Amino acid sequence: MLSVANVTMRFGTPADGVTAVDDVSFDIRPGEFVSIIGPSGCGKSTLFNIVAGLQPATSGQVSVEGAAVRGPHPAVGTVFQEESCFPWRSVIDNVAFPLELAGMPRGERHDQARHFIELVGLRGFERRLPSELSGGMRQRVCIARTLAAKPRLLLMDEPFAALDEQTRLLLGDKVLQIQQTLRQTTLLITHSITEAVQLSDRVLVMTYRPGRLKRFVTIDLPRPRTAEVVTSPEFGAAVASLWADLREEASRGMAEAGG
Amino acid sequence: MAAILLLGGWQAMALSGLLFRDVVPPLGALAAGLWNVIADPTFWANALITGGELLAAVLIGGMLGVATGLALGASHVLSAAFERWFTWLGPTPKIILFPVLILFCGVGPASKVAMGAVSCFFPLVLSTAAAVRGVDPVLLRVARSFRARPWQTVLKVYLPATVAPLLNGVRLGFGVALIGVLLAETKLSNQGVGFAVMQAYARFDMPRMYGLLIVVVGFAAAVNVALGHAARRAVGATSKKET
Secondary structure, eight states: OEEEEEEEEEEEOSSSEEEEEEEEEEEEOTTOEEEEEOOTTSSHHHHHHHHTTSSOOSEEEEEETTEEOSSOOTTEEEEOSSOOSOTTSOHHHHHTHHHHHTTOOHHHHHHHHHHHHHHTTOTTOTTOOGGGSOHHHHHHHHHHHHHHTOOSEEEEESTTTTSOHHHHHHHHHHHHHHHHHHTOEEEEEESOHHHHHHHOSEEEEEOSSSBOEEEEEEOOOOSSOOGGGGGSHHHHHHHHHHHHHHHHHHHHHHHHHHO | OHHHHHHHHHHHHHHHOSSOTTTSOOHHHHHHHHHHHHHOHHHHHHHHHHHHHHHHHHHHHHHHHHHHHHHHHHOHHHHHHHHHHHHHHTTSOGGGGHHHHHHHHOSSHHHHHHHHHHHHHHHHHHHHHHHHHTSOHHHHHHHHHTTOOHHHHIIIIIHHHTHHHHHHHHHHHHHHHHHHHHHHHHHSOSSSHHHHHHHHHHTTOHHHHHHHHHHHHHHHHHHHHHHHHHHHHHHHHHOSSOO
């Protein structure tokens, strides 16, 4: 489905530059939910931009369904970290945006948009403007908008980063439900261990600068999962194991930032 | 309050006899002059001509200005290469171009339209370029990730995201276009409101001249208020968070 092969990204001149992503390779199988987790500054978002086709890598190759990624790929849908609803469009017109770009007639695209609005639990809010919704609801609008384009690979870059803890958990639950309904192949970038464990089949741990892959962890929690999964002992064990890995990287990051 | 003071001061000045009586006519004569203007069909014929010239000027200059501003705002290369020229040329008085425009467009309405369009063009280029740079970059990344074509990005992201500053730009552009058109009419013309003002002045018909000026000022103020209103409403509709 997605194949990332020896991707490296350097910024600045060869003599005096920063290697943000260093020789990263991994694959994602159809239907799989994979998270990439790492401390701030590990190059997660750079990797995300490369996979999304928004930024070319210095070297290495990304391919989706066997085709090399050179610019945004039609099979890939992207949800950004920042607030990204169009503030002048109602919920339904935000969600229908990709369909509108494709030239779909208004009635048809609204019908399809309604389906995805319902999927993210925003039924009844179709005519509202983003400014009338909470942050969590706005992020759900963005997720619905990306899903409306029917991507075969969904990319999410810390979509819950700007939200409070309760909203994050509930939204995570929503994403689980959506994942289970659509069997959506997903790559999630996050810095939250619980989020990664709760949602993923596999978790990739990245190192702090240069961003390399440190470990691939398979999460063996049964599906379907709900928000309650966070209370199970297996969940605790997986989180502890990931935290051990991540603590090392995060403290290296802090030491470097402090010194 | 300010209006009462202004009118009172004017009337006092008119009655004091300190100034030439015809230069500052009393309010009664002024009102009669205004009425004569409004009741005069030739005024409306002139107003129609000037209005048409103004509309064409704002449409032509405005569209070219917005298009140029979009290009400058969206492209670092173009902006680095050309924007300073617009910044430098922007404040120069465009009336110095009038002889050239007459050569190109003749002495008829076309040269007035050109004059207004040139005036309106520059402020719109600069305000559009600034507005485009203010567009939230994540919205452009969204459009890119959905593989929007360049024209779709312009129509569905840049324009709606910049309506409010654009309307303010149009307001500025409208003001200078009006100046351009009227100035051109006063210089060389045989029709239009600017010509009518000069005619009244030449005949020393001060009440009529003031009447014409009042109508022009009132019209400009009304358009300004309407555009300002529209811009404020657009800000409400496009702002991200509830206030």
